[in-house]
Amino acid sequence: MGVFSSLYNVFSNLFSVYDDNAWFQRKNVSKLDLEVCNGEARDDLSTRTCWKCVALNRTIFQKRKMPNFFHKNCKCWHDFLRNVEISSIFPMEKITKYLFFDKDKKAMMRSMGYIPDDAEVIYKYIDSYVKEKFVSGDFELQVLNKHGQHITMRFLLDGARDHINEKFACHIGCVVWPNVQIRIATPLLQD
Ligand SMILES: [Zn+2]
Incomplete structure (x- = not known):
């Protein structure tokens, strides 16, 4: 100890x-x-x-x-x-009321083949990806400001539908909150 x-x-x-x-x-x-x-x-x-x-x-x-x-x-x-279990602060609205709602974000998702019907799939993907990458240390430390220690996770997202054979460089922006909580601030952004 x-x-x-x-x-x-x-x-x-x-x-x-x-x-x-x-x-x-x-x-x-x-x-x-x-x-x-x-x-x-x-x-x-x-x-x-x-x-x-x-x-x-x-x-x-x-x-x-x-x-x-x-x-x-x-x-x-x-x-x-000794034992750490990661939880996320990630309301579904980050996907349904932002990623597939905001005009620019929606167009970005569509450019990779994703439509609002995919909200749940995308949510689960991001949620488990963030937890997995935090545990494996596969992220970049960013600025520490009044909102906390920011971290970024970069990855290649498989396209869907008419973009199914493509891969897209994306990142997720998170803030590390107390007691093993990861707040997912920017759920997905194409680089
Ligand atoms: Zn101090």
Whole structure:
């Protein structure tokens, strides 16, 4: 069990004792996290925790893909986790009321052969893809801002119907939320 308070200890323990796919939960004494703040982190003056540490509070990453955000006198520590089950924050409306609704997004989907009837198939595909790729570390760390640590997953989507023999480079944009929740922000975007 790892509870470390200094940068040196975090790194020496992370890089020697645990293997690359070990999971860690970043924590600090603040009661605030992204969920408590309704998706917009803020400084916690009562515990003198900066908004970046609030945004990362209680998030979970594997050693091989951790946000490289630390600062001097950072009071965050990392707890090693044995079992991790990923859940997604991904309302069906992201597909039915956005991807197959917004004029431009709908045209983008159609250009790859997909129509609104495919909503459920696309939803399941994205949902399981994100969970699988988060576990395998197959994603890119992007910016850490008040909305959290952003990550991107790139993939080739098989076309459908009149585009069935084609493949399309796409990506999914997510934000890592506390307690192993991945919020799917941009469900699908053709590159
Ligand atoms: Zn901080």
